[in-house]
Amino acid sequence: MAGLVREVPQDWWEVEGLFDLCFAPGREALSSYRLRDGIDPIADLCLVMRDETGVIGGAIRCWPVMIGGEKAVLLGPVAVHPTRQGEGLGAFLIYEVMEKARDLDWSRIMLVGDAPYYGRFGFERLDGVVMPPPTNPERVLGAALEPGAWDGIRGEVMRVED
Secondary structure (H helix, E strand, O other): OOEEEEOOHHHHHHHHHHHHHHOOOOHHHOHHHHHHOOOOOOHHHOEEEEOOOOOEEEEEEEEEEEEOOEEEEEEEEEEEOHHHOOOOHHHHHHHHHHHHHHHOOOOEEEEEOOHHHHHHHOOEEOOOEEOOOOOOHHHEEEEEOOOOOOOOOOEEEEEOOO
């Protein structure tokens, strides 16, 4: 069970525990959670990294969203267990999700985060893309998974309803 695998329902509590450990209390009050609540994640883009003993070292989840009538992947949360931080596991998870999203024909991916960190993955500020408040517009970042994928995309980030 070592290595990177797709998250399965049996992983849910362990992954939630990792997110609780890594993020401040009240993480579910963030605006991005309003876009996720009650919406199924993109199962193929929810990954768990385990060591050779089966202990979880990191996890990443992704959700579908709409902006200006166009679909995008909302990346996050991504977390690495404190005992595994500094090993490059977070970067590995992000690169893997971006590659898998490309393979699944997603053309754009976004997140709310720090531009200096996420810039190395190709994320840039998305001018004209508005997350639900209270979100600092400087932290709304996107990366094109195919050339020009963000060209002309503007508007509010909305939930994808079935």
